[in-house]
Amino acid sequence: DIQMTQSPSSLSASVGDRVTITCRTSQDISNYLNWYQQRPGKAPDLLIFGTSFLQSGVPSRFTGSASGTDFTLTIRNLQPEDFATYYCQQTYISPPTFGQGTKLEIK
Amino acid sequence: EEQLVESGGGLVQPGGSLRLSCAASGFTVTTNYMNWVRQAPGKGLEWVSVIQSGGSTYYADSVKGRFTISRDNSKNTLYLQMNSLRAEDTAVYYCARAMSTGVLPYNYWGQGTLVTVSS
Numbered sequence: 001d002i003q004m005t006q007s008p009s010s011l012s013a014s015v016g017d018r019v020t021i022t023c024r025t026s027q028d029i030s031n032y033l034n035w036y037q038q039r040p041g042k043a044p045d046l047l048i049f050g051t052s053f054l055q056s057g058v059p060s061r062f063t064g065s066a067s068g069t070d071f072t073l074t075i076r077n078l079q080p081e082d083f084a085t086y087y088c089q090q091t092y093i094s095p096p097t098f099g100q101g102t103k104l105e106i107k
Numbered sequence: 108e109e110q111l112v113e114s115g116g117g118l119v120q121p122g123g124s125l126r127l128s129c130a131a132s133g134f135t136v137t138t139n140y141m142n143w144v145r146q147a148p149g150k151g152l153e154w155v156s157v158i159q160s161g162g163s164t165y166y167a168d169s170v171k172g173r174f175t176i177s178r179d180n181s182k183n184t185l186y187l188q189m190n191s192l193r194a195e196d197t198a199v200y201y202c203a204r205a206m207s208t209g210v211l212p213y214n215y216w217g218q219g220t221l222v223t224v225s226s
Contacts, residue, residue, distance in 0.1 A: 031210065034212040034213075043217065043219055044213075044216055045216070046214045049206065049210055049212035049214075050209055050212070087151065089213075094165055095154050095167055096154045101151045101152075
């Protein structure tokens, strides 16, 4: 199985800040990397797919990028509703695997 | 509007069985890759199973031989039959639809149904 190493596991930031979450894969997955946001008690929501494509309705302050097997989710100008847990997922090779999550908390 | 609604969760003893349902509206389950994903309490997301539009099915090693994914075209509903349940199967189970093209991300999720395996 492809291993997903997501970092950091938790992060404290303030409204208006810029934060970066990284996901490293154990092998090449082309651009088959997706990012999800999960608020407490809710189902995950798709934010970004195919490394850098913004899902419809997601604010443009969310961006995704990659360098080799390192994938990055960047959130600019943090808003109160952005404080949640974020997961990366690869869908290149079955089984699809998720990162362990990054909990973004208000400082 | 596309929607997924799960049901069927509950408390079951170790070794027992449970069948989860996921009723879809706004789209047809047979024309999409439909997945089950679970989340143990306080833990991350774990993919469980998929049924592809052509009917092929795949499972995580942790549930292979115990869980069966299926769908009912007439009811537009996805199912997960879970047998020989273990304590480590305790989780919220989500059904999720994969986008029809490209990298197949999961763009629609149900609200989840809690399965608790305990004596």
